[in-house]
Amino acid sequence: MAFYLKGAKVPHKKSTSGMSAIRIDAPKTVTIPTVMHIGAPATPVVKAGDSVQVGTLIAEQNGVISSPIYSSVSGTVKSVAEVLLSSGKNVPAITIESDGEMTVNSEIKPPVVNSREDLVNAVKQSGIVGLGGAGFPTYVKYGADKPLDIQELIINGAECEPYITSDSVNMIDNAEDIAFAIDNLVKYLNIKKVIIGIEKNKPKAIESMNKIADSRENVQVKVLPTLYPQGAEKVLVYHTTGKTIALGKLPIDVGCVVNNVTTIAAIGRYLKTGMPLVEKCITVDGSAVKEPKNVIVPIGTALKDVFEFCGGFKAEPKKVLYGGPMMGISVPDLDVPVLKNTNAVLAFAEKQVNSPKATACIRCGGCTNRCPFGIDPSAIARAYKKNDTEALEKLGVELCMECGCCTFACPAKRPLVQTNKLAKAALRVAKAKEAK
């Protein structure tokens, strides 16, 4: 690797850094959507009136790219009804009324793992998906049907989004789970090398992970510059291994598997206890939140219960996000639930960036000079306006990972990444037409 890829210097705002996670009080009800992953919705296996405990299967996996879902509380299923997700899709969701006991399902026991197949199956049963935000079913990355040649397992502890510290909390407080998962993954998946990538501004997490690396020959901690989007998959793979993942390729095509450190911790916990993924450590922060905290929350808990636990609001929230301010999704109301892949919920008293008025492009190059992949969003915007899909393809719009550095930096406040998204869609449509 000759150089670091470019990026944007975003504010850190990690005021919850170093705060251990506190478990919130059992919520009265949870609403668990059947889609909290990339892939087909899970199929509900419970109906209204059924009694469930913590860890009871409530929706089973539907096809290869899917993931099972378990109850996060003990109580009674109130309904199985459609809800509108932030993706704009209506999917079935299971609402459970909690009895407040949080009784654990008696069948929960650690999985027996003696082979590669056992391990992959265990991860499949655990309901673990990419917990950094992507939500891709983790077991698929390990080779759902055949062994893969994995040179490097790259553990993503970059945590480059502002505000979020939940990954750091996992690295500091759950190092044993992480180590246990690493040992099992290395052993059964025949992984040659494990690299944990962490941004430089997290010394405690680095120290904690170094303890794991020190006693293991094939585990290494790689300290990375604090530059957003350090945790983006292709950026991280390049910065930890020097390997370039080409357009349309996956990390495994260059012999890598990338997992978020929180995903790894969850695997460790499942292998130790057999408790599937039913709760998440999330960061609660933002200018409207009275007491920013890291909290452990049952999946399906409404955001309003989470904020209430953090002292409520000190100012009326105008914008609430799943995830960080660079790539997070703004939610319509506070009834939406915490999902498997939620790593933070942020509430802001002001609209933050709220589409400031765009002015003419002055061709300063600020966008393309911050794009990790060297795309020129201003040229893409011009080509998109002319509907020139040929130029769009040549400009590499398909490479855009929508990290938002361009829009963040643009002095003319132009909606560049937003236009990239539209341009990608236009190119997809044009290509589909051509294929016909």
Added chain:
Amino acid sequence: MDNKLHISISPHIHSGASTQRIMLDVIIALLPATVAGCILFGLRALAVVAVCVVAAVLSEFLFNLIIKKEQTVGDLSAVVTGLLLALNLPANIPLWQAAVGSVFAIVIVKCIFGGIGCNLVNPAITARVFMLVAFGTMAKAAFPLDAVSSATPLVQLAEGNTPSMLDLFMGNVGGAIGETSALALVIGGVYLLVRRVITWHIPVAFIGTVFVMSFLLDGFDVMAALLWILSGGLFLGAFFMATDYVTSPPTKWGKIIFGIGAGLITILIRFYGNYPEGVSFGILMMNILNPYIESWTPRKLFGGKNS
């Protein structure tokens, strides 16, 4: 549903950078040269600056008003154009000519092409060349009150005389209001570099090319080459006009090609041309070639088809 929350696509934060702030930085960077010009050439220089800036802002304001376009004078780019043009003019120019030049820069070069970001060539440079042709501006260059010689340094150099290095550095020589003090221009240039408004590529390639070529063409003499780069409008052009975003390439290799090209044209005119100075022509020519340079130097895409 009780929906009071604001919904928008990410990112939800912004760096705070603005076009206005960038233009303000350029104005701040030009202040040392402006102040130096007013000290060297007296109040008359201040009058030229005031006329150019007011004419530039007013003409953009009126143009937008007449064609019913949203007002853009708030972005300060018209101030920058007016100021840059003034610094490129001699202090003894008739004020009406200064005003005409400013209106030409704003209306003809910038506004009718679509305003900020849409001009094909740098407005101030083009206006300077226009005035050189139309009014013979610079033929009767102004001189500081206590200047030793009554020929501009480039004329002296062409005649085989050597101006004093110290005078050149401080600006105590004949020339345009803002071009004579290399010291003031370097202070402004460094400010722009520190603020990351510009990168080093164009100024270094431009000034470096002029230095090397002067060294080769003027008797392999380092001191002579130094005199050549300190004379005329090179520093003003290289730091403030060649680096104009709209009319220069975005990539580092594009910038280097741009700078070398501008330097070569400058040298050709200085050594072999009819005009004593070639910086404006150098920049203008490269402005025109810029689309080609941009297409020759595409940015390498990470993991893309051209990588």
